[in-house]
Amino acid sequence: IDATDTSARQTVPTDSTPKSLAVTPDGGSVVVLTADNQLLLIGIVPGSEGQARAAIPTDNDSKSVAVSPDGGSVYVTNADGTVTVYQIVMIGGSAALAGESATYTHAFVKVGEITVGENPAGLAFDPSGSGLLLVVNSGARTVSFINASPAPVLVPAMLDLTPNTLNLDSNGKTVTAFLQFPDFLDPAGVDPASVRLEDVLAPDPDSGEV
16 A cells, blocks of 8 residues: 555455565565465565565464564464564575465575463564564463574575595595585675584584685
């Protein structure tokens, strides 16, 4: 809706009844939660209105949605007393109108779940920039305060190990690994020392090259 003259600019099909939405801080997309518990990312800038950029089922009786101030995360309240956290990740592809088949340009990646109070409903970020997310627990008659500082962004990457097989009788102590990132990511921005295999094994500090 054009707020200057209250005229409807466009109507976008979502294939199910929308029950909550939030606009990304850059104004380029809207995150929509539908009655059949689908989370949709839909373009709203001129020229992309109605283009579905990402979709994922929430696998829960979800109630409401909010987007983090940095636009990188989505928080969804669920009837089981939790808030699910998703990251919005660019993956390439081509968008299509919502409701049509598409190779999505973005993806929702589930990164965590936070336990709050009974039957959480609405939620909102503190506009002061504190990073606090406030959740209204209607069943418990309480408000939960969550420290929702920006999480590291997850990106898909290919891992190639050399050699492809390991000899347990070998005296070698290392293997060589190559990470291949999507074209949109600049490898120069990767800190090799931050890489972990299975969140445990760190690389040789003298071997990381970009």
